[in-house]
Amino acid sequence: MVRRVARNFLLILPLFFVPLSGSASAQNSSLDALLDSLGNAHQIRQVAISPDGQRVAWVEDGASSHGIFVCTLESPESTKRHITAGSGDEASDEHAIAWSPDSRQLAFLSNAQTPDQVQLYVAKATGGDARKITELTGTLDAPAWSPDGKSVALLFIENAPRQPGPLEPMTLPSGVIGSKIYEQRLTIVDAATGNARQVSPVDMYVYEYDWSPDGRQFAMTAAHGAGDANWWTAQIYTLQADSGAVKALYKPELQVAVPRWSPNGKNVAFIGGLMSDEGSVGGDVFLIPAAGGAVRNLTPGLKASISSLAWRQGGEEILLLESLDGASGIGTVDVQSDKLTQLWSGPETLSLGGGNFGLSLAKDGKIWGVVRESYSNPPEVWAGNMGDWREITGIHRAIRPNFGRAESIHWQNDGLNVQGWLSYPLDYDPSKSYPLVVEVHGGPGAMARPLWPTTFFDFTLLTHYGYFVLRPNPRGSFGQGETFTRGNVKDFGYGDLRDILAGVDYVVKHYPVDNNRVGIGGWSYGGYMTMWAVTQTTRFHAAVAGAGIANWQSYYGENDIDQWMIPFFGASVYDDPGVYARSSPITFIKSAKTPVLTLVGDRDGECPTPQSFEFSHALETLGVENQFVVYPFEGHLISDSAHRRDIMQRTLEWYDHHLK
16 A cells, blocks of 8 residues: 655555554654754764865864864864855855865855855955855866966866766656766866866766876876766876866776875876775775876785875875774885885774865875764864874764664684674673674675764664664675675675674674574665575564665666676676576565565665565565655655654664564
């Protein structure tokens, strides 16, 4: 049956739907309070250190503090200033900060004066009115000053119909499909006059770029055709700033990201490897002469996945930000000797707050800004010498975790040393027996890492209600090097599921977990693995599949990013349909017995809604207990707060009903 409810989303409810009980309603009220608390935490969207290392700027989203802020490292609290093009209220979206070479000005994007359109602004770092530079129509992103400080480059999609990126809600199809492609072009804006000049070719989509030290060229990752689909085929190019002439520098075997020009102008460094999602970066570091030539892998065999990099002054050493064994690390590599040095590692997550920015390092190569967070510590901005950072923001000093502690664990399977994070129930009592839920991360090119919980499909919240939560990093994950990341190529669902099941065995053996009360869930690739798991084993007694994939064969023709599949399956579905069928849950659907809650957005381009329809329809036909919920106007990442809340409420009730 179909029912429309007050929150204006469509629920497809089979006959097995169990209405909320009184106790469940009371528990959901508790969950509301917990989600409200998490919603009050501030998000750090970007951090950037000034070239002279004296100031740090960041972008913050929160109820009590919102927008762009800057302060000195010496006196953060007394020198903190709000940089804005308007009132700086929550209605304004101000982000994408970039320091001028002389450290005196900040360029940023803002819709404060034009609500429906962001523009480029420049403001003094010491405060004062911001000056609007551009009058453009479309999407703008990733501004960066030229080395001489006279112009600002940015990425611009003229007259874009929506925000770019495969996570965003797709435009509903109509008319002649594919007749219009909106390319993201590298554009140079004169800082004095605001004159904007689109430099890159009209038929090329630019994803990332970096100025050459002399300001005459760019290194960039780019591809021809639609942007969402072709990131996986992007190449390294150089682009002449004056003429727009493009030269192909490197056509990779797999994916490339984060191109960075060396300070001496001789080389371009970049990250290359097997990556399943745009923006989820992991791999080895490669070096290529800027004039063209042989490519050299600087980190072969490294037991980590590099997520970002930055050149040290002089151009002889590269600083590496690592995804390392489920956590974070920092290292360097000497470009002459390939010598690797591990400088720091810790059970936390280091980031730049997201976005297309890379490591934020001062010109001296020693002082940098970073966002630090973990399961027990909310995100804060830190800055200073590497490993000796000073807390800058202190936004969440009064916040204490309202969920269980987490620890890194390891287990053996198929000769592999597999890592995962195990979160304990909040009021843990070793004399009691607890249910366990496995949360499988997306990707597969990603990693379960120590992060402060959010309001979107985050199973850390289940620990508040008496659950153990296991977040495994099976083969295919980042964190243990390229060989491990490539461990599920042409083998989706097989070796990775064995790794997960071995992790469950380990937890059941060493912790007070009831083997008859084990559930599984995940979003995206985690949703696929959930659908797959319930067709391969009856080990799990409840499942929640978010934005999953039921049938790789039909999926190939439905999604907007089909190019990502070739490196993982070895061929297109038209050339080797068997390898796709072999890993499809629908192939083995008659083995499914586990109750499944299926969730998806109705405009998901990465894992389209029909995949969840196909899976739910099969369960319903076979008489397997299930519930299916579709959220309107949502892409792959659910953004509406009411929808996020509903997802967590349904997830908690589903597990409670079947595991408690």
